[in-house]
Amino acid sequence: MIRKAHYTDIKEIMNIIRDTVVEMHSDGNTQWDETYPQENDFLKDIQKGDLYVCERDGNLVGFACINKIEPPEYMGLPWSKKDTAMIIHRMAVSQYYRRSGIGTELMAFADQFAVQNNVQYLKTDTYSINTKMNTMFLKCGYKRAGEMIFRSKEKPFYCYEKVLNKR
Numbered sequence: 001m002i003r004k005a006h007y008t009d010i011k012e013i014m015n016i017i018r019d020t021v022v023e024m025h026s027d028g029n030t031q032w033d034e035t036y037p038q039e040n041d042f043l044k045d046i047q048k049g050d051l052y053v054c055e056r057d058g059n060l061v062g063f064a065c066i067n068k069i070e071p072p073e074y075m076g077l078p079w080s081k082k083d084t085a086m087i088i089h090r091m092a093v094s095q096y097y098r099r100s101g102i103g104t105e106l107m108a109f110a111d112q113f114a115v116q117n118n119v120q121y122l123k124t125d126t127y128s129i130n131t132k133m134n135t136m137f138l139k140c141g142y143k144r145a146g147e148m149i150f151r152s153k154e155k156p157f158y159c160y161e162k163v164l165n166k167r
Helices: 007-026 039-048 102-116 131-139
Strands: 002-004 051-056 059-067 086-093 121-127 143-148 157-163
Touching: 002 102, 007 039, 007 051, 007 059, 007 086, 039 051, 039 059, 039 086, 051 102, 059 102, 086 102, 102 121, 102 131, 121 131, 131 157
Parallel strands: 086 121
Antiparallel strands: 002 051, 051 059, 059 086, 121 157, 143 157
């Protein structure tokens, strides 16, 4: 089940973040660290109603922030459309539920959420060396639209887009 996040979810969200950062760093991926994302990022997402969590058997197993807020770094990239887009930010899955379809479920939810809000276009990004997320975006039908430098990281971030079929 996917639902809007509540403030009471923050401890579980931060536990997933801590485990995800450890795994990322063990893979040589420094996209996230002790400076980003932080608890305050998620508290703001919850306050705005933009954070969605996935539950299994009463456990919070993953989450994603979905809204229309494009990072300024997206300006000037060769996007295929100029339409309003839903943007997927800060997505993670519990280490105990990885490779069980949670990430794909969150991505499908983003598609449905966009359609429910009369948006047929989605954008997202991830660090170029985040092979797991790059693979998932392609698996979920996203196409690479370009790259950008973000948060003063050494390597570029790949930007992805998906145009939904009108139903």
